[in-house]
Structures are given as structure tokens and as C-alpha cells.
Amino acid sequence: MEWTTYGAFMLFVSVIILIPGPDVAVAVKNALVGGRRQGVAAVVGIGIASLMQSTAAVTGLSVLITTAEPVFLTVKWVGAAYLCFLAAQAWRSAWRGRYPDVVTNEEVRPAVAVGLRQGFLCNITNPKILAFNLAVFPQFLGTHPTPLTATVYAVSLPALGSLYLLVLVVGVDRARVVFSKISVRRAMDTITGATLLGFGARLATE
DSSP states (O other), X not given: OOHHHHHHHHHHHHHHTTSOOHHHHHHHHHHHHHHXXXXXXXXXXXXXXXXXHHHHHHHTHHHHHHHSHHHHHHHHHHHHHHHHHHHHHHHHHHHHOOOOOTTTTXXXXXXXXXXXXXHHHHHHTOHHHHHHHHHHHHHHHOSSOOHHHHHHHHHHHHHHHHHHHHHHHHHXXXXXXXXXXXXXXXXXXXXXXXXHHHHXXXXXXX
């Protein structure tokens, strides 16, 4: 384990995770809808999927997926369709303007399951993450990493990304009094929907 190389990897990842992406949009969306509990559930789902993807990258499985064009394209189109579906949900909420009482934390019972599902599917169906991991990990791991080194690298990326998303979720949850205003919620849903649709369109056309 070369700690200097690992430090460079962590610095690189710290910069990359600050770039907004679909995971950020989904985590914030769930925090707005169901508060901290649903937001954290979404982050957990994203973290599980991210760990699966990073593990696949360090074990070489990503190579098979990215080189098998039918599989790669299937994942790509499923991911794009799912982001567009989430965008449609956000816009539907903005159009209807009916929201639970966020001040008293009135939440729907299956909120945790919804957050987990949306977070997991958003990350696992994004082939750009597979391609990114496949391009980045070999640069730091080298050609023959030990199992311990590979494990540390595979866990570090999703752990750091999840920590960042948790900070965002907590921040959104603490500002829920502001978001309790219907006009603000509708505006946020409209913006979130446009953002998710943009990510979906970008994924589909790249």
C-alpha cells in the first residue's frame, strides 16, 4: 500500500465528487420529499450501488460490461429512462402542488424504501460511473495490486461520496422550514426535474 499514491487518489476523488451529478439530484430530491430519513436512505442506496461498481472496476468486471456493447447500451438506456422518469415525477409534484406537512415531519410510511430504490437505481444504471472507475482505478492501483489495497480503494470512493451526500441531505433537512412553503417546493421540484431530465438526455446522447 503506497500511502502517497493513495493520498493523491483521495485528493482527486474529493474534487470529482464536488461536481454535481444525478446522485446529488436524487439525494436532494428525496431529502426534500421525505426529510432526513428518506434522504439518508437514498444516500445508502447510492452508496451500495457505488460500492458494487467500484468493486467491479477493481476486479475487472467493468471491462466485460463496457466492452460488451449490447450490455453497455442496455444499461445506458435504462439509466437514461430512469432519470427521465424521476424528472417526470418531480414535475408532476410541482404541477399538483400537494405536499405533506414538512414542518411536522409528516412522511409516507414507505419513504425509506423509496429512497433506497431511487438511490440504488440511479447509481447502478449509470454506465458513465463504470467507465470512470475503469479509467481511474488502474492509474492508482497499478497492474498487480494486493487484495487489501484493492479493497481499500474500492471502499474509499463510495465512502467519500456518501459522506458528501450525507452533508447535503442534512443541510437540506435543516432548511425544511424554508422548503415548507409551497411556492418554494414547487420551484425546487421544477428545477430538480429539469436537472434530472438534463442528465438523462446527456446520458442518452453521449
